[in-house]
Amino acid sequence: MATVSLVWLAAVVGYLPAQLVYVIVSSSVVSAYPRLRRYNYWTYAAFSLLYGGAFYVVAPVSVPFAFRSAYLALVPVGFAMYYADTYAVSRAVGTSLQRDVSHPFSMLPILLVPIPEEILFRAGLAPLIDAFGPVAFGVASALLFGLIHFTFGARDVVVKVGNGIVFASVFVVTGSVTATILVHLGYNLASFHVFSDYSEDLAALP
Incomplete structure (x- = not known):
């Protein structure tokens, strides 16, 4: 059992150094070919999906994809989280938290990334719930989720740790990674340009 635990834990934590390598390589490529910058979200989504997919296939952790129609209500919860963070x-x-996602071409990968991230940092760490309890799971899940956003700076790391606590709580309550994907999806969707004017209005409040 200890060996299995080390395997899945190493697989989840391994996302961080793998992401660092990706950032170094992609930054070098973009520096040499600036016109490729517009593909950053796509290349990161591809990296994330490949890593998350490999984890899903080989890691000894079951990923609970149970779905209930009530989970759809979590999408607006994600919106509310984004506006509250802003x-x-x-x-x-x-x-503000707004990012350059105004071009429709940038939108699709932002919708895809929640899938591998939730598989890794919620379902992937789920064994911690039985081993150490939901609080330990929530802390580990939130910290790792925050750290993978280091490329956006310390501010975003702190914000994402807070997001991670919410996502982990949703997972503990529902037992479904589908639920956490939906709330995460709502959060990312709120950052699209078509909705971001509302977050600007909120940011202007006293």
Whole structure:
């Protein structure tokens, strides 16, 4: 059992150094060919999907994809989380969470990334619930989820740790990675340009 635990834990944590290698390589390529910058979201989505897919196939962890129609209500919860984060960050440091995703070409990969991330950092760490309890699971899940967003800076790492706590809580309550994917999807969807004007309005509130 200990060997199995080390296998899945190493597979999840291994995402961090793998991501670092990806960032170094992609940054070098973009520096040499600046026109490829618009494909950044696509290449990251491909990397994330490949890693998450490989984990799903080889790791000794079952991924619970149970679905209930009630889980669809979690999509607007994700929207609310994004707007709350935007308001809180704007009050704290005077900037918003908006990213350059106004071009429709950038939208699709942002919708795909929640799938491998939730498989890894929620379902992938689920054995911690039985081993150490839901609090330990939530802390580990949130910290790792925050750390993979290091490329956006310390501010986003802190915000994503908070997001990770919510996602982990949803997983503990529902027992389904589908539920966490949906709330994560709502969060990412709220960052699209078509919705971001609302977050700007929130950021302008006193």
